[in-house]
Amino acid sequence: MATLVIAEHENGALKGATLNTVTAAQQLGGDIDLLVAGSDCGAAAEAAAQVAGVNKVLLADADCYNHQLAENLAQLVTELSSGYSHILAPATTTGKNFMPRVAAALDVAQISDIVSVEGADTFKRPIYAGNAIATVQSSDAVKVITVRTTAFDAAGEGGSASVEALSAAHDAGVSSFVKEELAVSDRPELTSAKVIISGGRGMANGENFEMLEKVADKLGAAVGASRAAVDAGYVPNDMQVGQTGKIVAPELYIAVGISGAIQHLAGMKDSKYIVAINKDEEAPIFQVADYGLVADLFDAVPELEQKL
Amino acid sequence: MKVLVAVKRVVDYNVKIRVKSDESGVDLANVKMAMNPFCEIAVEEAVRLKESGAADEIVVVSMGPKACQEQIRTAMALGADRGIQIETDEDLESLAVAKLLAKVVEEEQPGLVILGKQSIDSDNNQTGQMLGAITGMPQGTFASEVNLGEGIVDVTREVDGGLQTLSLKMPAIVTTDLRLNEPRYASLPNIMKAKRKPLDVKTPADYGVDVTPRLKTLKVEAPAQREAGILVSSVDELVEKLKNEAKVI
Numbered sequence: 001m002a003t004l005v006i007a008e009h010e011n012g013a014l015k016g017a018t019l020n021t022v023t024a025a026q027q028l029g030g031d032i033d034l035l036v037a038g039s040d041c042g043a044a045a046e047a048a049a050q051v052a053g054v055n056k057v058l059l060a061d062a063d064c065y066n067h068q069l070a071e072n073l074a075q076l077v078t079e080l081s082s083g084y085s086h087i088l089a090p091a092t093t094t095g096k097n098f099m100p101r102v103a104a105a106l107d108v109a110q111i112s113d114i115v116s117v118e119g120a121d122t123f124k125r126p127i128y129a130g131n132a133i134a135t136v137q138s139s140d141a142v143k144v145i146t147v148r149t150t151a152f153d154a155a156g157e158g159g160s161a162s163v164e165a166l167s168a169a170h171d172a173g174v175s176s177f178v179k180e181e182l183a184v185s186d187r188p189e190l191t192s193a194k195v196i197i198s199g200g201r202g203m204a205n206g207e208n209f210e211m212l213e214k215v216a217d218k219l220g221a222a223v224g225a226s227r228a229a230v231d232a233g234y235v236p237n238d239m240q241v242g243q244t245g246k247i248v249a250p251e252l253y254i255a256v257g258i259s260g261a262i263q264h265l266a267g268m269k270d271s272k273y274i275v276a277i278n279k280d281e282e283a284p285i286f287q288v289a290d291y292g293l294v295a296d297l298f299d300a301v302p303e304l305e306q307k308l
Numbered sequence: 309m310k311v312l313v314a315v316k317r318v319v320d321y322n323v324k325i326r327v328k329s330d331e332s333g334v335d336l337a338n339v340k341m342a343m344n345p346f347c348e349i350a351v352e353e354a355v356r357l358k359e360s361g362a363a364d365e366i367v368v369v370s371m372g373p374k375a376c377q378e379q380i381r382t383a384m385a386l387g388a389d390r391g392i393q394i395e396t397d398e399d400l401e402s403l404a405v406a407k408l409l410a411k412v413v414e415e416e417q418p419g420l421v422i423l424g425k426q427s428i429d430s431d432n433n434q435t436g437q438m439l440g441a442i443t444g445m446p447q448g449t450f451a452s453e454v455n456l457g458e459g460i461v462d463v464t465r466e467v468d469g470g471l472q473t474l475s476l477k478m479p480a481i482v483t484t485d486l487r488l489n490e491p492r493y494a495s496l497p498n499i500m501k502a503k504r505k506p507l508d509v510k511t512p513a514d515y516g517v518d519v520t521p522r523l524k525t526l527k528v529e530a531p532a533q534r535e536a537g538i539l540v541s542s543v544d545e546l547v548e549k550l551k552n553e554a555k556v557i
Contacts, residue, residue, distance in 0.1 A: 067472070069474070070437065070440070070449070071440070071446050071447070092468050093450060093465075093466070093467040094467070094468070096433050096437075096449070097437065097447075097449050097450075100434035100435075100441070101437045103441075104403060104437070104440075104441035104442050105441045107403075108403070108522065109401055109402070109521075109522035109523050110402070110403075110432070110438075111523065112431065112432045112434060113431065122526065126431065126531070127334075127429065127431055128319070128325050128334060128428070128429055128431070129431065130531055131324070131325050131530075131531065132325065132327050132334055132528050132530060132531070133528070133529050133530075134525050134528045135525070135526040135528075135529075136523045136524065136525050136526065137526055139522055139523070139524070140522050172446070174446035174477045174480075175447075175474055175475070175476050175477070176475050177472075177473075177475075178462060178474060178475050180469075180471065180473065182469040182470040182471075183470045195556070195557070230487070231487065237452065237466045237470070237471070237487065238466075238468065238469055238470045238471075243428070243431070244425075244485070244486060246468065251556045252550070252557065262324065263321075269534060272556070273550070273554045273556050274534075274537075275546065275550070281539075286536070287534075287536050288534045289536070289537055290537035290538075290554065291537055291538060291539075291540050291546055291549055291550070291554075292538070292539045293540050293542075293543065293546050294539060295543075304543050304546070307543055307544065307547050308547065308557065
C-alpha cells in the first residue's frame with residue numbers, strides 16, 4: 001500500500017492544504033510520496049521533502065504544468081498512478097478541478113471531501129451541505145480522494161525525503177492560461193486563519209466592510225463574507241464562506257450581519273467558537289453561536305474594535 | 309452550434325433534510341424536489357447563448373426515474389429545444405453519469421457542454437471533469453463568465469485566490485458557479501409550449517454503459533449538533549467572555 005499526495009504550492013512554497021492532506025495520508029498507513037508539479041517549482045519540492053512522514057518527492061517541473069491546468073496535470077497523475085493504492089489531493093479549487101479527471105481516466109469513482117479515514121477503503125464525507133455525514137466504502141483498486149483540509153491537522157516538519165525529478169511533460173494542447181486576478185492582502189488566508197470576522201447582507205455595502213477590517217487588524221484575523229454579501233457585489237468571491245465557497249474552521253468565527261442560511265453554516269460550523277452579532281434575534285445564526293449579541297452592527301462593531 | 313446541458317433532480321434547496329432513523333440514507337418521502345440550482349444556471353447560460361445567436365439548438369439531458377422528466381420540461385420552458393431522459397432507478401454515481409453523457413456527446417456533437425459544478429445533494433463536484441477525461445475535452449470549471457470566440461471559449465473561473473481566466477479549444481465543457489448569471493423564471497405560455505417539445509427516453513443499456521455503483525454507503529448520520537450558547541447583553545460582556553471564558557483573544 002502506498003499513497004501519492006498531490007501538493008499544492010505557490011511561489012516556491014507549499015500551501016498549508018498540502019500538510020493537512022499528508023496527515024490524512026498518514027492515517028491510511030503505507031508509504032507517502034508527494035508530487036510537486038508546476039513551472040519553476042524546485043523550491044517547493046525542497047520544502048515538500050521536509051514534511052514529516054514523506055518518503056519521496058516527485059518533481060515535475062515543466063511549462064505545461066504552470067497554473068495546474070487540469071487537462072495536463074490529470075494526464076501526469078494518471079500516468080504516475082501505477083503502484084499507488086491511494087491518490088490524495090486537498091479539496092481546494094485546484095484539487096476539485098483535476099482530480100475527477102484522474103479518477104475517470106483510471107475508471108474509478110472519486111471520494112470527494114473526506115472528513116475522516118475509517119479504514120483503507122472506508123471514509124466519511126459530508127453530503128447535503130454537511131446536513132448529513134455519509135460513510136462510504138470503495139471497491140475500486142485505486143482510491144482517488146479529495147480531503148477536506150479543516151478536518152485534519154497539518155503535518156509537521158522534520159522529514160528528509162529524496163527529490164526525484166521527472167522528465168514527463170504532458171501538454172494536451174486544448175487549454176491555456178490567459179490571466180488571473182488574485183486578491184492581495186496582508187491578512188492571513190481564510191482557510192488557515194485562527195480568527196475570522198465575516199460580514200453578510202446586513203453590512204449594507206462594500207465600504208462598511210472597513211469596519212470589519214479594523215477589527216481584523218486588531219485580532220490578526222481574516223475577513224470573510226456570506227454568499228449574500230458576495231452576490232450583492234459588496235466583496236469579491238474569494239471571500240465567500242459556505243457550502244460552495246471556502247470551508248473554514250478557525251478558533252474564533254465572528255459572524256456580523258449574517259442571518260445563518262444552512263449554506264453558510266455548512267462552511268463554518270466546525271469553528272471552535274462562534275460569535276454572532278445581528279439585530280434580528282430570530283436569526284438562525286444564534287442557534288449555532290456560542291456567544292450571541294443582539295445589536296445593531298453599526299454600533300457594536302466599532303465599539304468592539306475600540307475595546308479590543 | 310449545439311449546446312448540451314445536463315440537469316439533475318434534487319431535493320429543493322430550501323428543504324431542511326432529515327436523516328432516516330435506521331441511518332440508511334436521507335428521508336426523501338414527500339420532500340419537495342427541484343432542479344439543482346447550479347443546473348438552473350447552466351440552462352440559463354445556454355439560453356443566453358441562443359438568444360445572442362451564438363447557439364442554435366439546446367439539448368437538455370437528465371438521468372433518473374421518470375420523475376426527472378419534470379426537470380427536463382422545466383429546462384424546456386426556460387428555452388431548451390429538446391430533451392433526453394436516461395431512465396434508471398439506480399442511484400447513479402458521477403462516473404456513470406459522465407460515461408452516459410460521453411455517449412450523448414458522441415451522438416449529438418455539441419460545441420459546448422454546460423453543467424452545474426456540483427449537485428446540492430451528493431456535493432461531489434465531479435461530473436463535468438470526468439466527462440472531460442472520458443471525451444478528451446477541456447474544461448472550465450466553477451465559471452463566473454463565459455465568452456465565446458472563434459473555435460475557442462474563454463472561461464473565467466472562481467478559484468480560491470480570486471479569479472482565473474482560461475482559454476479552451478472547442479468543443480469544451482463548462483461547469484457553472486453561482487455568479488455566472490441569474491436564472492429567469494419560466495412564463496406560463498412557455499411552460500405550456502414546453503409540454504409539446506420532443507423528449508426521447510433511453511436507458512443506460514441503450515448506450516451500453518455499466519452503471520453499477522463503485523461505492524457502498526454504509527451509513528448516513530446526522531452531523532454532531534452544536535449546542536446553542538448564550539446571549540450576551542453588551543460588547544463589554546462579549547469581550548470579557550472571549551478573553552476569560554473561551555480564551556481565544
